[in-house]
Amino acid sequence: MAIPVKVIEIKWFAAYREAAGVATETARTDAATAAELFVEMQRKHPALASFSAALLAINDEMADWNRTLQDGDEVLFFPPVAGG
Amino acid sequence: MINSATQGFWLADSAIDATAFREQLGDESCGACVIFEGRVRNHNEGRAVLRLAYEAHAPMALKEGAMILQEATQRFAISKAAAVHRQGELALTEAAVVVGVASAHRDAAFQACRYIIDEIKHRLPIWKKEYYADGTAEWVNCRQCAAPHAHGETPG
Numbered sequence: 001m002a003i004p005v006k007v008i009e010i011k012w013f014a015a016y017r018e019a020a021g022v023a024t025e026t027a028r029t030d031a032a033t034a035a036e037l038f039v040e041m042q043r044k045h046p047a048l049a050s051f052s053a054a055l056l057a058i059n060d061e062m063a064d065w066n067r068t069l070q071d072g073d074e075v076l077f078f079p080p081v082a083g084g
Numbered sequence: 085m086i087n088s089a090t091q092g093f094w095l096a097d098s099a100i101d102a103t104a105f106r107e108q109l110g111d112e113s114c115g116a117c118v119i120f121e122g123r124v125r126n127h128n129e130g131r132a133v134l135r136l137a138y139e140a141h142a143p144m145a146l147k148e149g150a151m152i153l154q155e156a157t158q159r160f161a162i163s164k165a166a167a168v169h170r171q172g173e174l175a176l177t178e179a180a181v182v183v184g185v186a187s188a189h190r191d192a193a194f195q196a197c198r199y200i201i202d203e204i205k206h207r208l209p210i211w212k213k214e215y216y217a218d219g220t221a222e223w224v225n226c227r228q229c230a231a232p233h234a235h236g237e238t239p240g
Contacts, residue, residue: 011141013139013141013209013211014139014211014213014223014226015211015223015226017139055209057141057144057209060143060144060147062144076141076144078141078209078211079211079223079225079226080225080226081205081206081207081208081209081210081211081225082205082210082211082212082223082224082225082226083138083169083181083204083205083208083210083212084122084169084180084181084201084204084205
């Protein structure tokens with residue numbers, strides 16, 4: 001059975017944005033979770049390979065790395081925050 | 085306790101107007117007003133800092149900031165709470181964040197102010213980049229994120 005391909009909007013922030021070289025991109029992926037998507041993107045952007053995954057939001061809500069991705073989700077990858 | 089605190093959190097692209105910030109905390113029932121300013125410092129972890137840049141994810145930062153202020157008004161006997169965080173480029177001595185609390189008595193204002201700034205630092209989706217005197221730059225709290233070429237000394 002073919003796994004349906006999902007279209008996911010990705011936003012990178014701060015150190016991640018600089019490493020990815022783009023602030024936003026669209027991924028066509030069969031990644032089941034955000035964690036899988038992050039690994040997939042590390043292969044696409046080798047500069048991200050040494051980065052540890054930090055925080056994650058889906059559709060502007062903080063989310064768990066094991067959350068199942070839905071077609072059309074917007075996934076935001078956040079490095080560790082540093083306000084103040 | 086329930087109280088009808090006036091509160092606001094926002095992001096600022098330019099210098100924070102300290103007078104206007106303080107005026108919004110005026111309240112006849114309040115005998116205490118505590119204001120904390122987090123300022124841009126010329127050193128961090130032994131390195132000379134020249135300037136900073138903040139990047140925020142505004143939609144979530146605004147929501148989280150408002151949530152933190154709401155929590156403070158629920159936890160402490162305060163009447164008003166407000167906070168503003170800068171984004172973009174900042175020079176030394178500029179205020180990066182300002183937190184203000186007004187309450188009937190000082191203890192609650194000090195405690196609430198401390199709570200708000202601590203939560204802002206831990207939870208707000210904002211990132212700080214430091215530019216150093218040696219010409220390098222680094223995202224704070226993100227040492228493991230540093231690109232290997234940033235300092236030219238990391239072995240292969």
